[in-house]
Amino acid sequence: MLKQPTTKQLVMWAGAVGDYNPIHYDKDFAQRRGLSGVIVHGQLVGAFLGQLMTDWIGGEGILRKLSCSYKGMNYPGEAITCRGKVTRKYVEDGQHYVDCSLWVENPRGEKTASGMAVVILPFRLPSGDSGG
Amino acid sequence: MAEGSLDIDVLKTKLGVEWEPRSYPIESEMVRRFTRAVGDPSPRWQEGNITPPTFVLAIGFEQFVDDLMSLAAFGTVLMGGTELEFYQPVKLGDVITVVFKISSLRERQGKMGKTVFMTFDSTYKSQEQELVARCRQMVIGY
Numbered sequence: 001m002l003k004q005p006t007t008k009q010l011v012m013w014a015g016a017v018g019d020y021n022p023i024h025y026d027k028d029f030a031q032r033r034g035l036s037g038v039i040v041h042g043q044l045v046g047a048f049l050g051q052l053m054t055d056w057i058g059g060e061g062i063l064r065k066l067s068c069s070y071k072g073m074n075y076p077g078e079a080i081t082c083r084g085k086v087t088r089k090y091v092e093d094g095q096h097y098v099d100c101s102l103w104v105e106n107p108r109g110e111k112t113a114s115g116m117a118v119v120i121l122p123f124r125l126p127s128g129d130s131g132g
Numbered sequence: 133m134a135e136g137s138l139d140i141d142v143l144k145t146k147l148g149v150e151w152e153p154r155s156y157p158i159e160s161e162m163v164r165r166f167t168r169a170v171g172d173p174s175p176r177w178q179e180g181n182i183t184p185p186t187f188v189l190a191i192g193f194e195q196f197v198d199d200l201m202s203l204a205a206f207g208t209v210l211m212g213g214t215e216l217e218f219y220q221p222v223k224l225g226d227v228i229t230v231v232f233k234i235s236s237l238r239e240r241q242g243k244m245g246k247t248v249f250m251t252f253d254s255t256y257k258s259q260e261q262e263l264v265a266r267c268r269q270m271v272i273g274y
Contacts, residue, residue, distance in 0.1 A: 003171065012169035016162075018194020021209055033208055042211035043189050044170070050186035051172045059176060063185045067215035069270075115213075 001052045004079040005040050013044045035073065042070035045080075045113045049102045052082045053117045060122045064097075068115035074106060081105045084117070096121045138246045138274065143204040144237060151199060151232045156191050158183065158226045166190050181224040188222060188256050188265045189214070192230035196254070199232070204248070204273065212249070212270035220264040227259040235268070247274040 010024045019041055022029040030038045046068040053063050074080055081104065088099040097120055104113040166187050167177045177184055200209075222228060236251040249272055256265040 009169065009171065012165070016165040016169040017190040019197065020194075021197075023208065023210070043186075043214055046214045046216075047170045047172075047184075047186040047189065050184060051170055051174075054172075054176075054184060055174065063218055065215070065217050066185065067213070069213040070211055 001048070001055065001082040002079055003048050003082060005044065005074070005076045007038065007076045010038065010040060010044070010076055013041055013047075017041075017043065019043070037075055040074035040076060042068075042113070045070060045074060045104055046115075048080075048082050049084075049104070049113070049115055049117070052084055052102065053100070053119065056084070057119050057121065062120040063117060064120055065118040066115065067117075068102070068113055070113050072106070072110060072112035074104070074112050078107050080107075080112065087116075096123060138204065138206065138248070140204045140237075140239065140246070140248055143234070143248070146203060147234050147237050149233065151196075153229050153231045154192055154195055155227050155229045158191070158222055158224055158228060160224050162190065163187060163224065182221040183223065185216065185218045185221070185265075188216065188218075188228075188267060191222070191228050191256060192232075192254070196230075196232050196252070200271075200273075206248075206273035208244075208274055210272045212272050214270075215268040217266045218264070219266075220258065220262055222256070222258075222264055226264075228264065229257045229259075231255050231257075242274070244274045247272060 014020055024038050024041050027037055049068055050066055084100045084102040086098055087101050090097050100117045102115045103111050106112050163183050232252055232254045234250055235253045238249045240247050252269045254267045258264050
């Protein structure tokens with residue numbers, strides 16, 4: 001899943017969750033802290049991975065866990081790719097669980113975030129990846 | 133702006149202590165702003181009354197930041213990571229009560245001065261007192 005956050009999108013996210021950290025909208029503030037410009041909110045990247053999962057599992061699946069570690073800065077204007085792959089399928093308490101590993105790549109192929117998700121699907125998943 | 137040491141004595145007194153519970157009614161416009169900000173056009177969030185799982189990140193976060201900044205005057209705050217567990221979907225019309233707690237706190241002297249690594253645990257309960265989600269956030273402040 002490709003995302004290209006804009007500075008406008010960072011403003012929308014700031015308003016939607018109430019995160020008014022100037023590092024995401026004030027370029028002078030960001031540069032004084034050694035960054036080349038404002039950075040994307042880590043949690044917005046987490047929300048992108050959430051969308052990757054909910055798009056994949058559809059209406060019948062249940063997302064049980066989502067975790068994300070923000071390893072590198074993402075800058076607005078850069079296209080980032082959110083990817084995932086299935087790492088484990090198992091049955092527990094009669095439910096079909098699938099574990100996924102997730103990551104986000106910047107245009108230079110660097111992983112700026114990585115994480116995992118656990119989902120419950122209503123059916124047994126055939127072999128294959130979730131892709132990106 | 134590194135003159136004077138960052139005072140985290142008050143912050144430390146809150147380690148392990150649950151902060152004041154705060155309740156938020158979940159309204160469609162709040163959800164719309166969230167899905168629009170993420171760029172998630174799925175009709176599932178427009179047509180029904182359920183919200184995307186990561187929507188809990190928007191519930192009570194602004195107040196959490198205000199509360200945190202009243203405990204320590206960080207010049208910069210960065211998010212290190214987020215872990216979420218979802219038990220029930222949050223629905224339009226729910227009133228979600230959020231409680232935050234500092235579950236770990238570690239300080240280090242770095243080139244930016246005193247740097248504090250914190251873990252916050254938050255719980256989200258519905259009006260029926262059902263636990264709908266848990267969140268753990270790693271936050272770095274200096």
